[in-house]
Amino acid sequence: MPDIESTGAILLLWAILGYVLGSIPFGLLIAQGLGLGNLRNIGSGNIGATNVLRTGSRGAAAATLLLDAAKGAVAVLMARWMAGADAAQLAGLTAFLGHCFPVWLGFRGGKGVATFLGIMLAVAWPAGIACCLTWLATAGLGRISSLAAITAAASSTIWLVLLGHGTAFLLGAVLTLLVFLRHRQNVERLRAGTEPRIGQK
Structure with a gap:
């Protein structure tokens, strides 16, 4: 058995590798590569898929969504395959932190929703699918991305327990807290009724 050291x-x-994977700013790279402009000067200034959509390119937004989710999932799956469940959960957490606080961008990253969903899918795919469906249902009804995000995050620990993946409860709880913290301003706008809807520039 391996020793403690x-x-x-x-x-x-795996914490470092997870962070590095998570810190790849796909939204920024895709927008620049397609000549859509600097995301920092568009909409919210965020580097995630919702802000990429404000450039008018649904394809770029979809690619950003998939790649941001994939980097979280890949971090978890690689760590689990090579080092076990504990490393997988740690890599998932640091991938999320890497997306939100990338060192290459002065620690000013995205809000982590797609990466969160990718991590959930890789950690416990039934709970991950349930979180995705929760996001889709909330987004479809309210047409507000931030509301869908915090609702999906809030539901994650419930789904993890209900679907028999309680060992990931702590990770789900920490990620949920981080999603809420990253959406503080959105919550204020939701309360004020001024939060923009999906696709609104």
Whole structure:
């Protein structure tokens, strides 16, 4: 069995790799690559799919959504395959932190919703699918991305327990808290009735 030091080194390695994967700013790169402009000067200034959609390119927004989700999922799946469940959950957490606070962008990243969903799908796919359906249902009814995000995040720990994945409860709870913190201003606008709807510039 590996000793405590080697186990700690392995976890640290996957924490770093998860962060690096999560910190790839796909939205920014896609927008620049397609000549859509600098996302920092568009809409909310965010680097996520919702703000990419404000450029008018649904394809770019969809690609950003898929890639941001994929980087979270890949971090979890690679860590689980090579180092086990604990490393997988840690890599998922740091991938989320990497997306929200990328060192390459002065720690000014996205809000992590797509990455959160990708992590949930990789950690416990039944709960991940339930979170995605919760997002879709809320977005379809309210047409407000931030409301869908915080609703999906809030539901994650419930789905994890109900669908038999309680070992990931702590990760789900921490990610939910982080999603809420990243959406503080959105919550204020929701209360004021001024939060923009999906696709609104």
